[in-house]
Amino acid sequence: MNTRDTTRDHAPPEWTATARQLLDDSTDALDGATRSQLNRARQRALAEHARPTRRWWLPAGAATAASLLFALMLINPLSPPATIPATPELASGNGDDTELIVADDNLELAQDLEFYAWLDAEDEHNG
Amino acid sequence: MLENRVRTDGQPWMLVETDELADGRAALDRFLRGVERRALRMAELTTGQRDEALDLVQDAMLAFVRNYADKPAAEWPPLFHRVLDSRMTDWHRRQQVRGRWISAWFTRRDDDEAGDPLADAPDLREPGPLARLLDADAGAALQAALVQLPLRQRQAFLLRVWEGLDVAQTASAMRCGEGSVKTHLWRALNALRRALEEHQ
Numbered sequence: 001m002n003t004r005d006t007t008r009d010h011a012p013p014e015w016t017a018t019a020r021q022l023l024d025d026s027t028d029a030l031d032g033a034t035r036s037q038l039n040r041a042r043q044r045a046l047a048e049h050a051r052p053t054r055r056w057w058l059p060a061g062a063a064t065a066a067s068l069l070f071a072l073m074l075i076n077p078l079s080p081p082a083t084i085p086a087t088p089e090l091a092s093g094n095g096d097d098t099e100l101i102v103a104d105d106n107l108e109l110a111q112d113l114e115f116y117a118w119l120d121a122e123d124e125h126n127g
Numbered sequence: 128m129l130e131n132r133v134r135t136d137g138q139p140w141m142l143v144e145t146d147e148l149a150d151g152r153a154a155l156d157r158f159l160r161g162v163e164r165r166a167l168r169m170a171e172l173t174t175g176q177r178d179e180a181l182d183l184v185q186d187a188m189l190a191f192v193r194n195y196a197d198k199p200a201a202e203w204p205p206l207f208h209r210v211l212d213s214r215m216t217d218w219h220r221r222q223q224v225r226g227r228w229i230s231a232w233f234t235r236r237d238d239d240e241a242g243d244p245l246a247d248a249p250d251l252r253e254p255g256p257l258a259r260l261l262d263a264d265a266g267a268a269l270q271a272a273l274v275q276l277p278l279r280q281r282q283a284f285l286l287r288v289w290e291g292l293d294v295a296q297t298a299s300a301m302r303c304g305e306g307s308v309k310t311h312l313w314r315a316l317n318a319l320r321r322a323l324e325e326h327q
Contacts, residue, residue: 013316016288022266023289027164037181038167042159045188046152049196 155196158203159188166211169285172273173215183218187211205292208300212282219278272322276315279303283311284319 030038163184170180187210195206273281279301286297287308297312298305 015320016316018265019269019319020289022269023165023168023285026266026270027168030164030167034167034177034181035164038163038184041181041185041188042156042163044185045159045192046156048189049152049155049192050148 151196154200155192158200158207159191162204162207163188165285165289166207169211169282170215172270172281172285173278174218175274179218183211183214187214190214204290205296205299208286208290208292209302212286212300212302215282216278268323269319272319275322276318279307280311280315280318283308284315287312 166184166187167177167180170183171177174180174183187207191203191207191210194210195203198206273284276284282301283297286292286300287294292300294305294308298308301308301311
């Protein structure tokens, strides 16, 4: 069954065409004053369409967002993260200790400790 | 009031915007101009007063333009009548509440109280009561019969028969199912036929 047949099944009886004509005639018979009032009503509605959308919330929203951002910056300012405390020994000690550890010659010293132990013993013996 | 801003295609931005707005306004004007008189008569059949009917139509026009002007024009008829139907239903309810105690003895027959539609079914092949009324004041008889209809039946008849909406569009305008539209329309046709035959 096609669409046209379905529509015909539910179509109003033929006498309603006369009713439709009578109703059309009744609108044609409207007086001038009523037509004028309808015209004014339509113009008012169309003026509503021409009016730009009132985005009254935009300034208020922008001000609120700016205030919120400012408050966040005050509470949690954009500062560098807190420094990690240094190792107590390194922090409290002087720089020489570090040099002793990292210097290349000291590494050689560590590799030849027996020699320096003998040297110390010789110094004590001679001296 | 044009500005010197220019779109990438070289056309002035504000000029294009204004043209689009003017086109939309012209289309709306054509649509409302075409529907406003029938809308007034529908509202008048509900309110029985022209001033009240004009107020309802104006409210409907404003609400329609505010809410549905951006919809495709093909969708405008059922949307406009949905707004108008809503206004008329609200008016009808207010009147019912207002007059409940005053006219408690006067009750208009409700849809649910209607008799068996099959028992009252008209012969659709019959030329119809209006054919015999054409020489008389058929318009007045039809109006009197329409006024006597319950609101939902009258709306189903007017939207489907007069306004030419199909069943789905009528259901959308009346915010009900298609089955309800068919039932309302069936009862309206029966009631109109009876009323017009009695008028002869």
